[in-house]
Amino acid sequence: MRDLFLLCFEYLKTGLFAIGGGLATLPFLVQMSNNYPHWFTLEQLADMIAISESTPGAIGINMSTYVGYNTYGILGGILASISLTIPSIVIIIIIAKLMNKFNDNPYIQNSLKGLRPAVTGLIASAGFTVLKLCVYDNINNTIKILPSALIVIFFILTQAKPTKKIHPILFIIAGAICGIVFKL
Amino acid sequence: MSNKKHGKLRLLLDLYFTFFKIGSMTFGGGYAMLPLLNAEVVEKKKWANEEQILDYYAIGQCTPGIIAVNTSTFVGYNHAGILGGIIATLGFISPSIIIILLIASVLDQVSHISEVKHAFAGVRIAVTALIFSTVFKLIKNNVNTILKVIIAIISFLAIVMFDISPIVISVAAAIVGILFLKEDNKNA
Numbered sequence: 001m002r003d004l005f006l007l008c009f010e011y012l013k014t015g016l017f018a019i020g021g022g023l024a025t026l027p028f029l030v031q032m033s034n035n036y037p038h039w040f041t042l043e044q045l046a047d048m049i050a051i052s053e054s055t056p057g058a059i060g061i062n063m064s065t066y067v068g069y070n071t072y073g074i075l076g077g078i079l080a081s082i083s084l085t086i087p088s089i090v091i092i093i094i095i096a097k098l099m100n101k102f103n104d105n106p107y108i109q110n111s112l113k114g115l116r117p118a119v120t121g122l123i124a125s126a127g128f129t130v131l132k133l134c135v136y137d138n139i140n141n142t143i144k145i146l147p148s149a150l151i152v153i154f155f156i157l158t159q160a161k162p163t164k165k166i167h168p169i170l171f172i173i174a175g176a177i178c179g180i181v182f183k184l
Numbered sequence: 185m186s187n188k189k190h191g192k193l194r195l196l197l198d199l200y201f202t203f204f205k206i207g208s209m210t211f212g213g214g215y216a217m218l219p220l221l222n223a224e225v226v227e228k229k230k231w232a233n234e235e236q237i238l239d240y241y242a243i244g245q246c247t248p249g250i251i252a253v254n255t256s257t258f259v260g261y262n263h264a265g266i267l268g269g270i271i272a273t274l275g276f277i278s279p280s281i282i283i284i285l286l287i288a289s290v291l292d293q294v295s296h297i298s299e300v301k302h303a304f305a306g307v308r309i310a311v312t313a314l315i316f317s318t319v320f321k322l323i324k325n326n327v328n329t330i331l332k333v334i335i336a337i338i339s340f341l342a343i344v345m346f347d348i349s350p351i352v353i354s355v356a357a358a359i360v361g362i363l364f365l366k367e368d369n370k371n372a
Contacts, residue, residue: 016248017351023318025250027343027350034347050307051287053314056208057280058217058252065284077285085273088249092257093269095243107362112246114335114361115354116326120319121339122350127315128340134308147309154313159320171310179306180299 004072004079006036011064011083018060019119025060025084026126029067039071046130054172060084150178195264196271202229203256203275208283210252217252221259231263252276331364 014028026049033042040048048070052062061081068080135148154171178184202224210217218241225231232240237255244254253273260272294300327336335357342348 013351015250017354018250019246019248019354023315026315031349046308046311047304049311049315050304051284051291053311055280055283055287056210057277057283058207058210058250060250061253061277061280062284065281066288069285069288074285077288078281081277081281084250085253085277088247088253089257089269089273091247091249092244092254093261093266095247096258096261096269106366110365111358111361113332113365114357114359115246116322117332117336118339118353118357120322120327121336122343122353123315123322124319124336125340125343127312127319128344130308130312130315134305134312147305150306150309151312151316154310155316158313158317168314171314172307175306175308175310176303177306178309179302179304182306183302184305184309 003036003039004076007039007068007071007076008079008083010036011068011080012086014064015084015087019115023059023123023126024119025063027122029063030126030129032067036071040067042129042133044070046133049130050172050175054169146182147184150175192264196267198229199260199264199268199272200275200278203260203272204278206256207252207276208279217255221255225259232259236262331360335360 010028010032014025018024018028029045029048030042033040033045045067048063048066049059052059052066055062061084064080064084065077069077071080131151134151135144137144154175157166158171160166206217206220206224209220218237221237222234226234226237237259240255240258241251244251244258247254253276256272256276257269261269264271323336327333339353339357342353343350
């Protein structure tokens with residue numbers, strides 16, 4: 001019961017402070033895993049991202065359902081997702097009422113200019129955490145070559161500009177196939 | 185009077201199921217939702233025009249919370265008040281909750297199979313590349329002055345090396361923005 005309460009609290013906090021798309025919740029989840037190691041490990045978190053990216057729905061909501069389920073079963077999954085949305089609902093309804101004032105306020109505009117690069121740095125730090133999990137061999141203290149090479153190839157493919165953007169699901173599927181073929 | 189109540193209920197149900205549909209067809213982040221919003225909310229239901237949707241997006245992107253949820257709340261509120269905002273958001277998150285709970289309950293039973301483990305190790309690699317492609321896009325769009333580069337690097341190091349809370353970093357960055365990023369407005 002204490003875990004359920006803490007989970008809702010952590011997700012209310014995440015909903016209040018994570019700004020932007022679903023991956024913006026990632027730094028908060030890394031922190032959650034560090035603070036409550038019995039909820040989920042960083043490896044599980046990486047799996048959650050993969051599943052959340054390749055199933056319908058916003059990544060942030062998929063991840064909150066997943067984290068909640070892992071921590072406290074079905075009820076945990078539902079309440080974590082609802083907790084994540086409560087701050088949004090309250091804030092957006094207030095903003096919708098004040099919309100014109102909000103649009104022109106220079107303080108808000110300037111604070112957003114500082115926030116966007118910070119959010120970029122925060123997401124990069126989450127990427128770095130997952131990167132370490134993939135390429136760092138903590139038994140031999142070395143960098144694993146094959147996973148590193150695959151990450152570089154996948155990244156280049158994400159930047160390639162064919163006629164149509166490659167869907168993230170195709171990367172996930174290709175990753176799974178590589179994993180089985182190369183026994184990663 | 186009862187007729188009016190009936191109409192409101194039908195509107196709320198319509199909001200719920202429209203956003204349920206959008207939620208079940210959006211793969212990935214909030215940006216993936218935009219074409220679906222245009223198809224369902226703008227063209228089919230005519231609840232908002234294309235410009236309004238972009239405004240909701242811009243605001244949803246820079247206010248707390250997930251963009252897709254913020255946008256759902258916006259459309260729902262502007263169309264059917266506070267209850268509308270809540271119902272549209274619940275509609276949007278319902279498919280996620282149902283699908284993920286189904287997958288999560290199955291995954292526990294298959295996660296010990298070695299092929300599944302290998303597959304997930306490979307998937308992690310793809311996810312790493314996808315995260316960095318998002319970062320790369322954000323850098324191109326938002327990190328375009330020296331001060332902004334410094335903010336991004338400090339934010340990165342603060343969390344990787346010193347484990348400082350993202351909340352502290354966000355508040356500090358907002359203050360830096362108010363104090364030092366004023367002159368940008370003239371160029372914009």
